[in-house]
Amino acid sequence: MKNTLVFIYLLSINFLLSQDYYVYVTAESEDEVSLIKFDGEDAYEKEKIQVGIMKTEIEGPHGITVGPDGKYWYLSLAHGNPFGSLVKYSTESNRPVSKTKLGLFPATMEISPVTGLLYCVNFDLHGDMKPSSVSVVDPDTMTEIKKITTGSMPHGSRISPDGLFQYSVAMMSGELFEVDALSLKVNRVLNLEPMMHNDHSHSSMMMHSSVEPTWVIHHPSDNFVYVAGNASNEIIKIDLKSWKIIKRVKTGKGPYNLDVSKDGKYLIATIKGEGKTGVWRLDDLSFIMNIKNSGSVSHGIAISPDSKYAFISLEGRGGEPGIVDVISLDKLEVVSSVEIGKQAGGIAFWKMED
């Protein structure tokens, strides 16, 4: 908590003075991570960091997050022999500090500001239709302390603002999981399929979801989470008090990642199948517009803490470079773009500074 407070303290000072924004972005088919700096007008690649160990194997950096104190960033390498791994890097040097092995295809992750633990889903993207897990890691010791069994192909690991719950969705079994960040147990499971009861307990019967949820994000202050239905082309709003779906809104083809602006104004979704970024009003999920991205296969989102900019990663196809688009949330348009390595994916906001 102390570290968090220090970070917020520094962030607050920064806000009073700063205009530079920094994000880390993975390039999954390049085994690289790029540090992007955006000065309010132009974005550029400040540093390119080679990651992975095996030169002749693609290890697939997929998920990335920055710790609450801003001192370290954490990267999931999807491929190993066969297990993937989590690597801790210093933001000061961008050099690796420590590493631990996780499950099959570890993907997205976030750190709880309360427990200080990192919760990373083991996506097992190419595995059988069977439950996978959330790995809980103490980033201090880089020890995986528990694997919590959830659904098939879990993705989109996000922590509630109070730090007490971790949410993820199971892409193939079409479920939303709520994990108690302290007891390290699954608290609740919600089936996201349409035309079905929403309040049943976790079924052991594995089905192929028609929703294929890929992301979940918590409202910045209220008791709602929002899920991207990648196959059903919708955003699903869930009331955490009643643990029920209360709204479904249609999107373009293949909504993938979601983020909400800290000011509670916008919900942003990457529309992967169309190379677009969709914008909705968070309060009523009314659609505002789709913004055409600079490339194809829109992937990740990181919104700056001042709610001014959304940084969007674009995978591209084949030999196309990955791209990071910077969208002004005032203008609702792409104001700058920068090319990085192939298959830009995971993206994490680091800091603002003068």
Place this chain on the structure above:
Amino acid sequence: MKNTKNILLLFTLMLSFTVVSQELSVESNLEGITLKIGEEFSPNSYAVDRTGKKIDCAGVIYYNKKGVFSRADGIIVDRDLGKIIANKPGNHEVVALCVSQDGQRLSRTFNVEVNYPKTKEIKIELGGDKIYSDTYVPLNFEVIDELGYKRDNVLFKLSSSNNVLEVDNYNNVKAIKPGSASLEASYDGISANIKINVLKNPVTKIEINSNLEVARTGDVVEFKATGYDSRGREVNNLPFEYSFSGKAVDKTTTASGLMLDDGRFVAEIIGDYLISASLGNISSSKRLKVISRGVEREIIKVGKGVVTDKHTSDFWVFEGVDGRDYAVTGTWGADGTSFFWDVTDPSNIKKTDSVRVDARTVNDVKVSEDGRISVISREGASNRKNGIIIIDVSNPYDVEIISEYTKNLTGGVHNVFIYDNHVYALSGGQRYYVINIEDPANPYEVGMFEVGKEGQSIHDVWVEDGIAYSSNWRDGVYLVDVGNGIAGGSPSNPVAFANYDYPSGAHHATFPFKSKSTGKFYTLLGDEIFPDGVDENNPNITAGFVHFVDFSDLENPKEVARYELPGQGSHNYWIEDDVLYVAMYGGGVRIVDISGDLIGDLYRQGREIGYIMTGTSNGYIPNATMSWGAQLYKGYVFYSDWNSGLGASKVSKLKPDTSKENQYINNVPLID
């Protein structure tokens, strides 16, 4: 905006106070505890501030610092019971992570000692049939505790009942004179005895013979010692000890080699050697002259097919249906392109066509035996479905994609092999599938093989004579019958019948090899190790070596030799006529004579025929050799280089041309 700034400034000041005022640490009854095996302990942890005031944690999470993998079973944390359970002896670290009432996260590591159970039994066994005076006594010990665990690295107290045996400070036991003695091993209050009868050395004379008087470096020379008693009668079944000494021709280096217990010896350096066989104080020696192997040959670079804008991956050279010769190369970390080449004239390699598929890496490429079908692997497809692409290459000047196949292969295909109308395709680095391509437009899965262990992993598969050789990292090589008949297997029913693994766990590629000169059957198992990580824009350090495993006895494979190029690891390779063509990354393609019996370190035995540095000045990364693979085809050594593309060289029958060598190079004469 001004109001916002003021609020934030106030907030930051408040935070400053909060941060300074919080100084908590974790206390726990875990501190200094010692447990017995099987004992359960309920930890109680809390926070204290600087004044020592106790503050309850809102929650405490305990964990074994080794994590959740199977190696971390020494201490088990049962969160439902709120207990830790001592499972294995030793010192274990348990972390108590306290989330305090005000949301502050604190943690501390505690050392938990788990005592070894009391020793229950010590077993001693003799390692040989007969013990002769003036020899060391071979002994095997085993210590078992009350819970049935075997203890390793136990330092016994050994003592002899009399002066027939002598025990040194390191528990080596030497038979001093004929007689009988009781050897006692004691530990932890338990002791065991063994009676040892020391026989008088019956041998008064040893004769030593060998199959060669003069050998080349790398030749395995068989020495055989025979012992005779004082009456000149031969004594059988004697445990001779063989050793060697020697002087190198080059006085600045050391005569070196490998002497095996059975009397086989291989020399690495030119020189004069003395091989000795002894039994107690009786010994005999025999000289051996070792000369150069003399296999070096001139290697002529013939032609190149340079790829200037991408990394190149694997390749395959084949005879087309028109009788001309062609090659296909993949690309790595690029745009999914594969190139096709006409290599009929290796000095004039010409690009004929290319295909680009939705992928970033086409790691492997293969062509069917009839030269009609090529299969390429996909990784990094934008739809993440990957799989394989089947291509009609009957006209390499106009290749056509026939079909794609992705079922069960979405995790990426790193390597493929085509054998008898079936594709063997790796899936997600965990298993391989067997896909029938008799109708290449409609491929279908017929079988699958996996090791079946937790954490199973695979890197490559190679099929020859109906046997699939899969390279499974730490699980080593698996020999699988996919039609040979040795184990009743078929493509739809792959049956594993042999396996060998080795400690490093870096097993990456396999090549089966039946020695023409000895008839022995080996598998060559290559490591893939990047000890310092990667740098894609500069030369890299690689490590590991090629393991030679004698598989002549399928149930008892033995690792007998290695090829290790200092500073360079191995990648892919080819063997023909007892010659190994091995891509050694930055060390280029190495051409190695592997004829004859194989033991020891083949690189140091002067077996290298020559080498090819495969980098080019106009490569994707200029002059940075990074050899990927090699294939001998119609007398030419073809190779692919990660940074340069395709190339061809020729091994000349001539000795290397030394006319341009620096005059000050002190060449060692071939024969002293």
